[in-house]
Amino acid sequence: MIETAAAASHAGLVTAWERVKLARHAERPHTLDYVNALMTDWVELHGDRSFGDDLALIGGLASFAGQTVMVLGHQKGNDTKENISRNFGMARPEGYRKAERLMRHAAKFGFPLVSFIDTPGAEPGIGSEERGQATAIAESLLTMADLGVPTVAVVIGEGGSGGALAIGVADRILMLENAIYAVASPEACAAILWKDAGRAAEAAETMRITAVDLAGFGIVDEIIAEPVPAHEQPKEAIRATGEAIARHLGELVRAYPRSDRGAIERLRAARHDRFRRIGAWREVMPGANGPDVAPLPPR
Amino acid sequence: MPAMRDFLQRRGKFRPEKADEERTDLQIPEDLWIKCPKCGELIYSREIERSNQVCPKCTYHFRLRARERIAQLSDPGSFVELHGDIRPQDPLDFADGAGSYGEKLEQTQSKSGEPEALVVGAATIDGLPATLAVSDFEFLGASMGSVYGEKLVRAVEWATDHRTPLVTVSSSGGARMHEGLFSLMQMAKTVAALARLGRAGVPHFALLADPCYGGVTASYATVADVVLAEPGALIGFAGPRVIEQITRQKLPEGFQTAEFLLAHGMIDMIVPRAELTATLATLVRHYARLPRHVPLDAAPQIRLTLSEAAAVGDD
Numbered sequence: 001m002i003e004t005a006a007a008a009s010h011a012g013l014v015t016a017w018e019r020v021k022l023a024r025h026a027e028r029p030h031t032l033d034y035v036n037a038l039m040t041d042w043v044e045l046h047g048d049r050s051f052g053d054d055l056a057l058i059g060g061l062a063s064f065a066g067q068t069v070m071v072l073g074h075q076k077g078n079d080t081k082e083n084i085s086r087n088f089g090m091a092r093p094e095g096y097r098k099a100e101r102l103m104r105h106a107a108k109f110g111f112p113l114v115s116f117i118d119t120p121g122a123e124p125g126i127g128s129e130e131r132g133q134a135t136a137i138a139e140s141l142l143t144m145a146d147l148g149v150p151t152v153a154v155v156i157g158e159g160g161s162g163g164a165l166a167i168g169v170a171d172r173i174l175m176l177e178n179a180i181y182a183v184a185s186p187e188a189c190a191a192i193l194w195k196d197a198g199r200a201a202e203a204a205e206t207m208r209i210t211a212v213d214l215a216g217f218g219i220v221d222e223i224i225a226e227p228v229p230a231h232e233q234p235k236e237a238i239r240a241t242g243e244a245i246a247r248h249l250g251e252l253v254r255a256y257p258r259s260d261r262g263a264i265e266r267l268r269a270a271r272h273d274r275f276r277r278i279g280a281w282r283e284v285m286p287g288a289n290g291p292d293v294a295p296l297p298p299r
Numbered sequence: 300m301p302a303m304r305d306f307l308q309r310r311g312k313f314r315p316e317k318a319d320e321e322r323t324d325l326q327i328p329e330d331l332w333i334k335c336p337k338c339g340e341l342i343y344s345r346e347i348e349r350s351n352q353v354c355p356k357c358t359y360h361f362r363l364r365a366r367e368r369i370a371q372l373s374d375p376g377s378f379v380e381l382h383g384d385i386r387p388q389d390p391l392d393f394a395d396g397a398g399s400y401g402e403k404l405e406q407t408q409s410k411s412g413e414p415e416a417l418v419v420g421a422a423t424i425d426g427l428p429a430t431l432a433v434s435d436f437e438f439l440g441a442s443m444g445s446v447y448g449e450k451l452v453r454a455v456e457w458a459t460d461h462r463t464p465l466v467t468v469s470s471s472g473g474a475r476m477h478e479g480l481f482s483l484m485q486m487a488k489t490v491a492a493l494a495r496l497g498r499a500g501v502p503h504f505a506l507l508a509d510p511c512y513g514g515v516t517a518s519y520a521t522v523a524d525v526v527l528a529e530p531g532a533l534i535g536f537a538g539p540r541v542i543e544q545i546t547r548q549k550l551p552e553g554f555q556t557a558e559f560l561l562a563h564g565m566i567d568m569i570v571p572r573a574e575l576t577a578t579l580a581t582l583v584r585h586y587a588r589l590p591r592h593v594p595l596d597a598a599p600q601i602r603l604t605l606s607e608a609a610a611v612g613d614d
Contacts, residue, residue, distance in 0.1 A: 122517075122537075124536070124537030125542060125545070128537075129554070133535075134521055135516075138490065138521045142494055142522045146494035146498075161474075165483055165487060182479070183474045183478075202395075206394070209479070217390065219484060272491045272492075275484065275491045276491065278481060278488055279481055280445045280481055283384050284386055
């Protein structure tokens, strides 16, 4: 399921590790670049109402394609100083609690949700553990899975693990051609699997983290082509992304109009089914319980 | 402590005296003496079985296999396993220097005696019907892949359809690397199923056991209606080694223990293993509007009342 000719032609030419480097490129457009270029009337909303405001995960209201939407996104910095204040896009529990608050806010007023995913992962730190990083992510997943408004998520750079998924349980998942989305960073995978973070490039290939791989698995709905890497021609990449979001959001808003209560239930059901189907398993003889260790079929 | 064990096995006279008909040491010589990893005490295996696998000296809670946990939690003979016939696949064609994921699975299956890392089924706890989903850390660190997610979701759906409380017992290293993004998506999949369980008004009780990390802690296990943990269990998002490496800070005393989580308001209670069944039974009674203790022989009556309570909840 390769959506564009460019993606197809790139698939074999650019290695997964090269895409990791492109996805992390410092000049690659970040969430606010998309907001500023594609949206108007941006009003950023701050704080989790409990502990603090996380600059690594931002949110707010904006006009987009003729309607007000709620925007959430990880925000990386454009230079070292800003990256430090943005914690390199690694959100803390208060970031996920803010996101969860704004999701509920969006549902309350019927604003569709657009999220931009761009994080190495949720912050691993002492304070984050003390304030319940795991629970904050889990609550965000729960709220988003059941949200009564249409949702579109776009992986614009790094889709790093649970910290990315926390704002990614959407009706449509789009991905830029040079973005990556992984269960753990290639470095972490290599460390976990082989106790050697130096084998990250190898892990990147093995883990199947590119847009082409994930569209092939049916997890990603559409690849947004980057004929030229997004940091070289940011305007074009942002414009193509805006078109794709508007198209998917338009389809969802038309199919599930806000005025129709039944439509909201259908929207929830469709989202549940979408995630319900994800996985790879097989069933041996029905009723064959217990530790039957039937060998896997030959590949 | 293999050397000590060998010594004890060679020298029969060091073994405790047993009646001839009880002599099973030919089958279980490995397990005669177990060393407590916390206090170092050598404990006779029978004694530790009697104490629910808790060290009689320092109360260290040994890790339980899934089926040991189920046997402790549920009424004898009441557990009926569901979906034991789901098997993993290798969607990534995963292979590294050490071999393929398929080979790794085969080794783990024969070593652990389990086809996957999660066991689910229906049972009664102190006479009260419940749905159980229990992870087995011996199976690839009970990492959550597609089968784990699918079985958990089916257990949640069973609990929703039968209106029986869901009890999850989680001890896991997190997401399974070998299944890539399929594993990550199980977090969304399990939580989405729980959203429906919640809307049906059926409670979810989660027990976090040592160790519980990553994608399991950050998904279905912590959004339960009541979150319990075993004493001393290590629970967190990122592993302590990762945090130490990245922050270059010394971790505080007791970091990520169940006691640490309780103090920071992240869990409802810590329950010693000996009290677990009684605590769960009390909880189940509350949510079935049956707060008073009802003796076991009234179990049929309880089931009737539970379904009536469920019918009321439907309205």
